Amino acid sequence: MGILQDLLKDIPIPKMAKVQVAFDDTKIHDVQHVLTEKLNQENIKRRITPGMEIAIAVGSRGLDQIVEMTATTVQFLKGLGANPFIVPSMGSHGGATAEGQQEVLRHLGITEESVQCEIRSSMEVVEIGRLSNGLPVFVDKHASKADGIIVVNRIKPHTAFRGPVESGLMKMISIGLGKQKGAEACHQLGFKYMAENVPAMAKVIMQELPVLFGIASIENSFDKVAVIEVLPSEHIEDKETNLQIIAKQLLPKLYFDELDVLVIDEIGKNISGDGMDPNVTGRYPTPYAHGGPAVNKMVVLDLTPQTEGNANGVGTADFTTQRLVDKANLEFMYANGLTSTVVAPTKIPTTLPNDRQAIQAAIKTSNILDFTQVKMVRIKNTLELSEIEVSEALLNHIHSHPHMQQSSELYSISFNKEGNFLRVEDRNETII
Template sequence: MDVIKELLEGIPLPKMVKVKMAFSAKKVADVEAAVRQELAKPGICDSIKPGMHIAVGVGSRGLANLPTLVQVLVDELKKRGAVPFVVPAMGSHGGATAEGQTEVLANLGVTEASAGCPIVSSMEVVEIGRLDNGLPVYIDKNACSADGIVFIARVKPHTAFRGPNESGLVKMVAIGLGKQKGAESCHSYGFKYMAEHIVAMTKIALARTPILFGLATVENAYDEIARIVAVPAADIIETDCKLQVEAKANMPSLMFKQIDVLIVDQIGKDISGDGMDPNITGRFPTPYASGGPDVSKLVVLDLTDKTHGNANGMGLADFGTHRLANKVNFQMTYANGLTSTVVLPTHMPTILESDYDAIRAAIKTCNARDYSRVRVVRIKDTLHLGEIMISEAMLAEARTIAGITVVGEPQAMKFDAAGNLVREED
């Protein structure tokens, strides 16, 4: 027996129980109709004239209904006689290459065929100004040379800083449309100043580039669109701030204040910029954001297919698996850390041979006084919290929490011959 197997010998695994967590389920019933209605509002498309070349900024996040949002926006621009083209607006994502960013869009379902227009991907930028502290402000060269710029953004809490404007319209302008150089500039003084930098850079971009409007979405706790708002350029900063309040109110949570071991089946850039949302896990990459549960040990088992090896966020876990480690594309992963200046999320956690070993290692090191009462929570990822698994020791508490319904009976974790968890969908 090797030393790791010997150290983990005898560590018991708790029985797990399926529970459902209920959150606000308000959602837009007809996304296409809602987009068309918003674009028809006065002050949104009024300045678009026939023949205008319009850049449509599309990011790398897994927005709900993203292909539909892009297709309908492009279609409405065409109806007004414009000539739209999509530009990837995702900072350094996709390995900070033009080809990689086009591939990211394709993985999200956005292609030239689905969008109904060309995708013009380039990492070339132009400097459009500087902040008072000397930081340069950049924007995608192709977008800047267009007759107009519009873009799509989901408004949500950021994973590494707090401020009136976090992830959303403002960040999409300052970092998304700024490409790798814009993202690097905005991050260069760290997340301590991020809240003020994204606003200051966006103000310059709004004054010096042909930004016409943004199309914002706010999602509910089930990864569905709860609201769609078309926002004219002049209102982008203020409206983004208001929508941030709504987005935070919509955020799901794990509903337990203390967790000994949190098992996350998969992480990926299509789930969160940090692979798994720290607002859910309570594991933040900087001291400038906080919240979520107190998690003693966190286990990550795998990467999503759509992340294509980008394992940003794995460093926020304590334990991982060989399966995860073997899928890591270090170039893509490290590009995130080098651009954001925060490299903790790109670190490698302690890697164990299998799910079985990684979970037992987390239990062994979680400092629980009684292994038979260990508090374990298992989630698919941080986007899907409607159904989760909790250990038998948490049942009594779960039954006292409004919004939680116990729907299963305690069952032992099942593993295949390789020691990996057998999932219900497998």
């Protein structure tokens, strides 16, 4: 037995119970119909004339109904005689390559066939101006030549800074459309100044190029579209500020002030730019954002298939598994860190051979006297929080909370012969 096994073999893993968490589930039932109505407002339609080449900026996030929203926009433009095309607008994501960014779109379901529209993917940009602080402003080459630009994005709190506008249309304009060079420029002075630089760069682009309008969605806590708006370019900044307030109210959360251990089954770029949303975990990559529970030790077990090995964000965890590390594409991860200038999320945490030992390590180092009383929560990822698992020590809190309800008896966690969580396909394996 090695030293790690010897240190961890007697650390008990608590019994867990399933808990249902109640969030606001208000949603739009027919997003395409509502979007079509809003697109057909006269103030929007009059911006389109026959023959216009129009770039539709689509990002890397797994937005609810992104394929449907994009396809609806394409058909609206074609119906007015325009010639739309898709521009991947995701900064340095997709490994900062044209092929990688088109592959990211494919993973989201956006292909030329699914949206009936050409995709023009390139990392080439043009500089169209500079901020007063000297930062250059870049825009995708194809978008810069278009007769019009439309941006499609979700409004939500950012994971590394706070400001009137955070993640949304203006960030898509300034960073997404700027590709790797634009993202690098916007991040150059650090997240301390992002709340200033994001809208400043977006304003330069909107002044210099024909940004027609933006399509903004807000999702409820179940990742379903609750609000959708079509914002004329001249109203993007002020309207997005109000939408950001609504987005923060609808953000899912963990209803705990403090946790000894938080276990997260999977992270990925399709979940959050940081792999897992710090607004949920309370673990932020910078000191310029705040909120969420105080977590003593955090464990990340695996990557989503959609993230293509990009494990950005894993560095904010304390422990991970060899399985995750083996899947990690360091080149993709480091491209994120070098572009954003925040490299801590790309570091590899203490790595254990399997799920069991990673969790035991977190419990052992959680600075409590009685390991059987560990306050531990397990979640699938930071997008899916309507059902979580909690340890016995948290049940009194659950029973007194208006938004949480215990939905199972306590049970022991089962592991397969490799020491990983027992999956459905593992049922015939030996349980240890």
